Amino acid sequence: MTCNEFEEIGLDGGRDASVSDAQRTAAAAHAASCPRCAALRNSWQATRLELRALAQATVAQNAPPRVEMRLRQKFRTQYHTPKARRSAFVAAWGLAVAAALVGVVSWVKWNNRQQQPNHVAVKANTPASNQSSSDQNAAGDPSLVADNESGDFTLLPGVLPAETDGSAILNVRMQRGALGALGLPVNEDRASEWIQVDLLVGNDGLPQAVRMPE
Amino acid sequence: MLLRRAAKGDEEAFALLYRHHQAALYRFALRMSGNSWAAEEIVQDAFMTLMRDPKKYDPSRGTLGAFLYGITRNRVLKHLERSPQREVPLEEKNENGAGSGIVLLDATTPAIQAEKRERIEQVWAAVLDLPAEFREAVVLCELEERSYEEAAGMIGCPIGTIRSRLHRGRALLMARLEILRDAPRRSTVPSQASVAK
Numbered sequence: 001m002t003c004n005e006f007e008e009i010g011l012d013g014g015r016d017a018s019v020s021d022a023q024r025t026a027a028a029a030h031a032a033s034c035p036r037c038a039a040l041r042n043s044w045q046a047t048r049l050e051l052r053a054l055a056q057a058t059v060a061q062n063a064p065p066r067v068e069m070r071l072r073q074k075f076r077t078q079y080h081t082p083k084a085r086r087s088a089f090v091a092a093w094g095l096a097v098a099a100a101l102v103g104v105v106s107w108v109k110w111n112n113r114q115q116q117p118n119h120v121a122v123k124a125n126t127p128a129s130n131q132s133s134s135d136q137n138a139a140g141d142p143s144l145v146a147d148n149e150s151g152d153f154t155l156l157p158g159v160l161p162a163e164t165d166g167s168a169i170l171n172v173r174m175q176r177g178a179l180g181a182l183g184l185p186v187n188e189d190r191a192s193e194w195i196q197v198d199l200l201v202g203n204d205g206l207p208q209a210v211r212m213p214e
Numbered sequence: 215m216l217l218r219r220a221a222k223g224d225e226e227a228f229a230l231l232y233r234h235h236q237a238a239l240y241r242f243a244l245r246m247s248g249n250s251w252a253a254e255e256i257v258q259d260a261f262m263t264l265m266r267d268p269k270k271y272d273p274s275r276g277t278l279g280a281f282l283y284g285i286t287r288n289r290v291l292k293h294l295e296r297s298p299q300r301e302v303p304l305e306e307k308n309e310n311g312a313g314s315g316i317v318l319l320d321a322t323t324p325a326i327q328a329e330k331r332e333r334i335e336q337v338w339a340a341v342l343d344l345p346a347e348f349r350e351a352v353v354l355c356e357l358e359e360r361s362y363e364e365a366a367g368m369i370g371c372p373i374g375t376i377r378s379r380l381h382r383g384r385a386l387l388m389a390r391l392e393i394l395r396d397a398p399r400r401s402t403v404p405s406q407a408s409v410a411k
Contacts, residue, residue, distance in 0.1 A: 016377060068236075071261050079223035
C-alpha cells in the first residue's frame with residue numbers, strides 16, 4: 001500500500017463499507033512501517049477526538065420552541081383560515097339560497113292566493129233569467145263575477161264548509177224574498193225589494209254561501 | 215401517515231412530524247453554518263416548504279427525513295453562498311441566554327470547562343473554515359458519524375466523491391488544528407521516501 005492509498009482509506013474509522021478487511025489490514029501494516037503515515041494517523045486520531053467532543057457538545061441541540069410555535073401559527077393560517085373562509089363562503093351562499101327560496105315560496109304562495117279567487121271566479125255568460133224566480137240556480141243577471149275577496153261569504157243553512165276550489169261567484173240581482181228559498185230569514189215587509197247578491201256556487205251547481213255587498 | 219394527516223390540516227400530526235425531524239435538521243444546519251439563528255431559519259424554511267406543498271414529497275424516492283434533509287441542505291448551501299464569511303457561533307446567545315450552541319456535559323471545574331469550551335470552539339471554527347463541500351462531508355461522516363454510503367445517498371453523489379472530499383477535508387482540518395495545537399505539521403514529518411534517503 002502506498003502513502004496516498006493509506007490517506008484515502010486508512011483514516012475512515014471503519015465507516016467506508018467499500019473498504020475490505022484485507023485493505024484495512026494492509027493499511028494498518030503500512031502505518032506500522034511508515035512513520036509519516038503513522039504520524040498522520042495519530043494526528044487524525046487526535047483530530048477525531050476533538051471532532052467527537054464537538055459532536056457531543058452540539059448533540060443536544062434542538063431548534064428552539066419558538067420555531068414550532070411559528071410553524072404552528074403558519075399552519076393554522078394556511079389550513080384553518082381558508083377553511084374558515086370556505087365555511088363563511090358556504091354559509092353566505094347558503095343564506096342567500098335560503099333567502100331566495102323563502103322569496104320564491106312567498107311569491108308562489110302570494111300568487112296562489114291571488115289566483116285562488118280568480119280561479120273560483122267565473123264569468124257567467126248565461127243570459128239573465130227570471131229575477132223573481134225562487135230558483136237559486138237561475139239567480140238573476142250574472143254581469144259579473146267576483147271580486148277578489150271570497151272570505152266574507154255566509155254559508156247557507158245546511159251547507160258544510162268545504163273547499164272553494166272550482167266554485168264560482170255569481171253576482172245576481174234578485175228580490176229579497178228569494179233569499180228565503182236559500183234558507184235565509186226574510187223580512188216579509190221588504191220581500192219585494194230588489195237586491196244585489198253574490199252567490200258562491202259549488203261544483204254541483206248549488207249555492208254554498210251568500211254575500212251581500214251592500 | 216402523519217404527513218397525509220398533516221396535509222389534510224391536522225396540526226398535531228404536523229407538530230409530531232416536526233418534533234421527529236427537527237433535531238437532526240437543526241444540528242446539521244447549526245454545524246454547517248455555525249449560526250443558531252440561521253439554523254433556526256433554515257429548519258423553519260424546510261418545514262414551511264413541506265407545509266406549503268406536501269405533495270412535493272414522493273415516498274418512492276426516499277424517506278421523509280431524506281427529503282427534509284435535502285431541503286435543509288439546499289438552504290444551508292444558499293445561506294453559505296450568501297454569507298461566505300465564516301460565522302462564529304461563539305458570541306451568540308441561545309434562547310435562554312446561556313451562550314453558544316456548545317453544551318459541555320462533563321466539564322468539572324469552571325477552568326476546565328472554559329478550556330474545553332475554547333478548544334471545541336477552535337475545532338468548530340476550523341470545521342467552519344472548510345469549503346462547504348468538504349465541510350458537509352466532515353459534518354456528515356465525522357460529526358454525525360454516518361457511513362460513507364449514507365452520506366453519499368444524502369448528498370446525492372458517488373461514494374468515491376465522499377471519500378475524496380473527506381480526504382481533502384481531513385487534510386485541511388488537521389493542518390489547521392495542528393497549528394492550534396502547536397504540534398508538528400504533517401509536512402514536517404519526514405516522508406517514507408526521505409527517511410529512506
